[in-house]
Amino acid sequence: MLLGQGKEPTMTTETSIQQAIEAFRGAIRGIVITPEQAGYDDARAVHDFSHDRRPTAIVQPMTTEDVAEAVRFARSEGLPLAVKGGGHSLAGHSTAEAALVIDLTQMRAVTIDTEGARALVQGGATSADLAGPAAANGFALSTGDTATVGLGGLVTGGGIGWMARKQGLTIDHLRAVRMVTASGEVVRASANERPDLFWAVRGGGGNFGIVTEFEFDLPRVELVHGGVVMLPATREVVRGYLEYAPRATEELTTIAMIMAAPPAPFVPESLVGTLVLAVAVCVSDPAVAEEALAPIRALATPLVDFVGTMPYPGMFALTEVPAMRHGAAIRSVFADAIADETIDAMIAQMQRSSSPFNQVQLRGLGGAIARVEPGATAFSHRDARYLVAVIGMWLDPTDPGTPHRQWVQELWPAVAKDGRGVYANFLEDEGETRRRSAYSAEAYRRLQSVKQVYDPENVFRLNQNIAPVR
Numbered sequence: 001m002l003l004g005q006g007k008e009p010t011m012t013t014e015t016s017i018q019q020a021i022e023a024f025r026g027a028i029r030g031i032v033i034t035p036e037q038a039g040y041d042d043a044r045a046v047h048d049f050s051h052d053r054r055p056t057a058i059v060q061p062m063t064t065e066d067v068a069e070a071v072r073f074a075r076s077e078g079l080p081l082a083v084k085g086g087g088h089s090l091a092g093h094s095t096a097e098a099a100l101v102i103d104l105t106q107m108r109a110v111t112i113d114t115e116g117a118r119a120l121v122q123g124g125a126t127s128a129d130l131a132g133p134a135a136a137n138g139f140a141l142s143t144g145d146t147a148t149v150g151l152g153g154l155v156t157g158g159g160i161g162w163m164a165r166k167q168g169l170t171i172d173h174l175r176a177v178r179m180v181t182a183s184g185e186v187v188r189a190s191a192n193e194r195p196d197l198f199w200a201v202r203g204g205g206g207n208f209g210i211v212t213e214f215e216f217d218l219p220r221v222e223l224v225h226g227g228v229v230m231l232p233a234t235r236e237v238v239r240g241y242l243e244y245a246p247r248a249t250e251e252l253t254t255i256a257m258i259m260a261a262p263p264a265p266f267v268p269e270s271l272v273g274t275l276v277l278a279v280a281v282c283v284s285d286p287a288v289a290e291e292a293l294a295p296i297r298a299l300a301t302p303l304v305d306f307v308g309t310m311p312y313p314g315m316f317a318l319t320e321v322p323a324m325r326h327g328a329a330i331r332s333v334f335a336d337a338i339a340d341e342t343i344d345a346m347i348a349q350m351q352r353s354s355s356p357f358n359q360v361q362l363r364g365l366g367g368a369i370a371r372v373e374p375g376a377t378a379f380s381h382r383d384a385r386y387l388v389a390v391i392g393m394w395l396d397p398t399d400p401g402t403p404h405r406q407w408v409q410e411l412w413p414a415v416a417k418d419g420r421g422v423y424a425n426f427l428e429d430e431g432e433t434r435r436r437s438a439y440s441a442e443a444y445r446r447l448q449s450v451k452q453v454y455d456p457e458n459v460f461r462l463n464q465n466i467a468p469v470r
């Protein structure tokens with residue numbers, strides 16, 4: 001009998017799984033943490049505290065061979081397999097009840113090749129793990145907006161970061177991966193080696209195996225000009241932002257948030273709690289910053305204008321709140337146009353926000369993202385002008401989150417009607433139609449056939465799952 005398949009464990013199976021875990025412990029360099037051990041609660045925690053689950057065991061591998069051994073162990077014991085990179089999956093896919101979690105937290109090394117402008121990054125590294133050493137050598141790769149987000153999930157889903165309009169998606173700088181496949185084999189994939197797998201892993205998520213090492217090329221970026229411009233949250237200001245953001249110079253990437261002004265040091269006390277459009281900006285060439293930001297500053301007299309030149313990792317200061325463990329509810333969509341009534345609905349819903357941390361997030365896309373051929377990678381929605389996300393967020397772990405989830409659901413139909421397609425990395429567990437809408441019909445079929453080759457038994461299914469098809 002297999003554990004994790006809904007049957008009652010018997011004494012015999014309990015004993016045999018314990019024996020198997022002991023043997024597995026002895027076979028790897030990394031550690032295996034089980035429920036009776038100190039450290040289990042820390043090890044099973046993921047970023048969103050509402051995904052509070054109790055795996056059978058958590059393995060923290062030290063090497064690619066450990067990862068391969070862990071995959072073979074989970075299969076031989078019939079344990080469902082969850083893979084944890086940075087633990088930020090919005091659906092909580094990096095943990096599961098009665099499963100083996102392969103937690104890559106000990107595999108976060110980053111090696112910078114300054115001459116070759118390349119980085120070798122282990123599969124458990126976060127955005128901050130890469131950004132610091134890269135900046136110290138005069139490079140910056142656009143990954144996500146938050147320091148703690150894992151590159152394991154972010155990159156395999158695409159990666160829409162602070163310099164996305166200049167650099168494209170993170171996958172557009174991925175040159176090769178080392179992976180452990182469902183059979184426990186270690187393989188390399190690049191444009192020349194297993195090109196089908198390399199295509200699929202650039203947008204198809206964790207469906208095809210566990211990436212233990214990414215190889216990126218690194219764009220040279222000395223300093224960026226970044227910060228936040230807060231404007232009154234009116235329909236005209238939001239409309240002005242939407243018109244400018246996707247057609248600004250590619251040096252400028254923005255993330256705008258309709259939100260309550262936070263109690264940050266740079267926000268005057270009298271403004272805290274007021275509804276604003278907070279436009280977080282990142283200009284990858286400080287020399288063009290004034291010109292690039294002028295149209296945003298012209299939308300209305302800024303309530304806050306806190307922008308300056310800094311090394312790229314300084315951008316993460318803007319997302320210190322989401323970098324804390326929290327509970328979140330999210331609905332998101334790509335869009336090409338957003339109607340006035342939708343903007344009005346966003347502002348009205350924000351006026352009755354269930355939490356001070358809720359926001360409607362608007363990202364202007366285009367630029368280098370859209371210049372890559374649509375079929376070149378599995379990520380399908382390169383031509384979208386906007387990414388829109390309705391985000392409910394709470395910081396109190398005892399809050400069950402119900403009012404915030406409901407708050408998101410109330411606004412969602414109005415936002416969804418303007419959209420088409422979704423970013424796989426911004427999905428919760430929302431069902432097959434939504435999951436498929438992350439891809440074009442052609443890309444989805446191709447992903448299914450690559451899945452059939454590399455994971456025909458769907459071992460890697462705790463993810464935005466793409467079922468194998470013959």
Ligand SMILES: Cc1cc2nc3c(=O)[nH]c(=O)nc-3n(C[C@H](O)[C@H](O)[C@H](O)COP(=O)(O)OP(=O)(O)OC[C@H]3O[C@@H](n4cnc5c(N)ncnc54)[C@H](O)[C@@H]3O)c2cc1C
Binds near residue numbers: 047092
């Ligand atoms: C606060 C916050 C901010 C975010 N900001 C951005 C942003 O600016 N841009 C953006 O593009 N996305 C952003 N995201 C979304 C983010 O990209 C996804 O949540 C992503 O899946 C997180 O990756 P992770 O490794 O931290 O998550 P995990 O929960 O560890 O993993 C997520 C999925 O990826 C799989 N996976 C993890 N590691 C590997 C690996 N090494 N090999 C194969 N599969 C793996 C897991 O099995 C799981 O299915 C944000 C999310 C949060 C919570």
